[in-house]
Amino acid sequence: MAQKTAKAKAVARKDMSYVQWILKEMRRNWVAYAMIAPYVIIFALFTIVPVVLSVVISFTDFNMLQWPNFVWLENYITLFFADDTFLLACKNTLIFAAIVGPVSYLLSFLVAWFINELSPKIRAIVTLIFYAPSISGQVYMIWGTLFSADSYGWVNATLMELGMINEPETWFRDADWVMPLCIVVALWTSLGTSFLSFIAGLQGVNRDMYEAGAVDGIKNRWQELWYITLPSMGPQLMFGAIMAITGAFGFGAVVNALAGFPSVDYAAHTIMHHLEDYGSQRYEVGYSSAIATVLFLIMIGANMIVKKLISKVGS
Amino acid sequence: MAKLRTRKHKVVLSRSVGGDTGITILLTLLGIFMVLPMVYVISQSLKPLDELWMYPPRFLVKNPTPNNFRDLFRLMNDSWVPFSRYIFNTVLNAVGGTFGHLFLASMAAYALAKIKFPGSKLIFETIRTSLMFHSTVTAITSFMIMAAFKMIDTYWAIIIPAWGSTLGLYLMKQFMDTHVHDSVLESARLDGASELRTYWTIAMPMVKPAWLTLIVYSFQGLWNAGSSIYIYSEQYKSFNYAIGQITAGGIKRAGASAAATVLMMLVPIMVFVITQSNIIETMGSSGMKD
Incomplete structure (x- = not known):
């Protein structure tokens, strides 16, 4: 009986055109659509639509007050050829992301790897120590106190005590120091989701493979890491990379809080700040949408490149 | 050897x-x-x-x-909008945003992971791709959409977008892929259970680590949320924002602001300590295949 219906179904599917079959499948699975609908509608409304809208508006001169006109590429031409601050912001963003992204990624992996062989209790404590700064809200503000610009700041006082400087440095108010310091703070808060994902991934590697590897002549932990551990963690490495990249582009708040807005001589001005400046302070929405679109493309591009690189690991 | x-x-x-x-x-x-x-x-x-x-x-x-903590509470009592209001706002946003997200995202994750239907792959790919960009990119156009729905300067401006956040759904879907076996669901369906029932009574109890993780992530994000461009009335602003105002008070409040920072960080750290093993278990299936 069951066989007969299965056969009948198969024949029926062959008789239908592709579109008919899709429609039939859609009708049959209406519950699934009902289940995803509430989430997908909100997701689309606050993630997809804003991206699309942003691209469209970037071709207009919209300013929240007047009816927008299409100006086509004018915003982009201004951005790349007439807005020096934007080019500076691009440079700063790329420096930030190119340091914070890879370093935080490597740091997350190395720490996760180092603590992998500790006993579970100690591993849990070490995990908390490294993870805590990334979840503790505005705790990074303490770097402003440590590096405060007067001689009451602990770092200044210590350096003066040691005779390394005579006058207190102004740190976050100094165009030469603000970038490196913000990078250090960003790194300090960067052992987040990818770090946890690596810890779990390392725990999930099959123990038998290590023994088999030993039999096959793997001599030390570095060979073991390269030939066994990394290849079996591919999916985690990919997920971690995406989290690290997203994080590396999202450091604007740290800079705002510690270096002020705008930062001294625009030394730590990033695309994110430029976007905020034009979008939520000057209401030049068309122009800021062009900035957002460029940033969006940079983020997606960075992810594409990294995906390519990671698919080569251990092969 | x-x-x-x-x-x-x-x-x-x-x-x-x-x-x-x-x-x-x-x-x-x-x-x-x-x-x-x-x-x-x-x-x-x-x-x-x-x-x-x-x-x-x-x-x-x-x-x-403990004087700094005493000072902090005195400052809180003196503020123009009572501090209890800021705390209430943050708790309301965190609880409302987290639970809405938990229900909507887990239901969608179940359908995406365990029901085969036309379009499911495309939808999940889109959600996965959106993990790649930071939400600041969409802040201004999101503002316009919220304005169209009259959500600006209400609790909804924080709560509703949280329902549609992506990381929670992604982790939940990946976890269901590996930890909920089709055979179990199949037998429930044969017994005549509806999909909604299978999701709620069979799949959900099997993915406890994943929904704990989702709750922790969503809660942390909302708890640590500072000022937002969607909120401008003082009485809707968050606790974290108010703490920031104390910190901005400068030299004479250095002690109180350190006390406030300590109070703020205690909550997410404690939540993580309690749920750590569940989060790590969830992360075990967080990987991306291609």
């Missing part, structure tokens, strides 16, 4: 003493770098006034006192 030696009853590869020492030293240095600023915040929050303004400054507190 490599030499095998046992460490805690498990067969592991030979580990050189040099490597062990090097790693321990490196890990200790990194650990000190991570932990020192945290120690400094706690130490600052316990320093009496004369120690906060001592020259040369001391790193650790000498005579710890």
Whole structure:
């Protein structure tokens, strides 16, 4: 009986055109659509639509007050050829992301790897120590106190005590120091989701493979890491990379809080700040949408490149 | 053949003493770098006034006192909008946003992971791709959409977008893929259970680590949310924003602001300590295949 219906179904599917079959499948699975609908509608409304809208508006001169006109590429031409601050912001963003992204990624992996062989209790404590700064809200503000610009700041006082400087440095108010310091703070808060994902991934590697590897002549932990551990963690490495990249582009708040807005001589001005400046302070929405679109493309591009690189690991 | 030696009853590869020492030293240095600023915040929050303004400054507190916390509560009572209101706002946003997200995202994750229907792959790919960009990119156009729905300057401006956040759904879907077996669902369906029932009574209890993780992530994000461009009335602003105002009060509030930071960080850290093992278990299936 069951066989007969299965056969009948198969024949029926062959008789239908592709579109008919899709429609039939859609009708049959209406519950699934009902289940995803509430989430997908909100997701689309606050993630997809804003991206699309942003691209469209970037071709207009919209300013929240007047009816927008299409100006086509004018915003982009201004951005790349007439807005020096934007080019500076691009440079700063790329420096930030190119340091914070890879370093935080490597740091997350190395720490996760180092603590992998500790006993579970100690591993849990070490995990908390490294993870805590990334979840503790505005705790990074303490770097402003440590590096405060007067001689009451602990770092200044210590350096003066040691005779390394005579006058207190102004740190976050100094165009030469603000970038490196913000990078250090960003790194300090960067052992987040990818770090946890690596810890779990390392725990999930099959123990038998290590023994088999030993039999096959793997001599030390570095060979073991390269030939066994990394290849079996591919999916985690990919997920971690995406989290690290997203994080590396999202450091604007740290800079705002510690270096002020705008930062001294625009030394730590990033695309994110430029976007905020034009979008939520000057209401030049068309122009800021062009900035957002460029940033969006940079983020997606960075992810594409990294995906390519990671698919080569251990092969 | 490599030499095998046992460490805690498990067969592991030979580990050189040099490597062990090097790693321990490196890990200790990194650990000190991570932990020192945290120690400094706690130490600052316990320093009496004369120690906060001592020259040369001391790193650790000498005579710890709870005065800064007392000052903080006094400042809270004096503020124009009562502090209880800020706390209420943050708790309401965190709870409302988290539970809405939990229900909507887990239901969608179940359908995406366990029901085959046309379009499911495309939808999940889109959601996965959106993990790649930071939400600041969409802040201004999101503002316009919220304005169209009259959500600006209401609780909804924070709560509803949280329902549609992506990381929670992604982790939940991946976890269901690996931990909920089709055979179990199949037998429930044969017994006549509806999809909604199968999701709620069979799949959900099997993915407890995933929904704990989702709750923790969503809660942390909303708890730590500071000022938002979607909210401008003082009485809808968050606790974190109000704490920031105290910190901005400058020199004379250094102690109170350290105390506030300590209070703010205690909550997410405690939540993580309690749920750590569940989160790590969830992360075990977080990987991306291509």
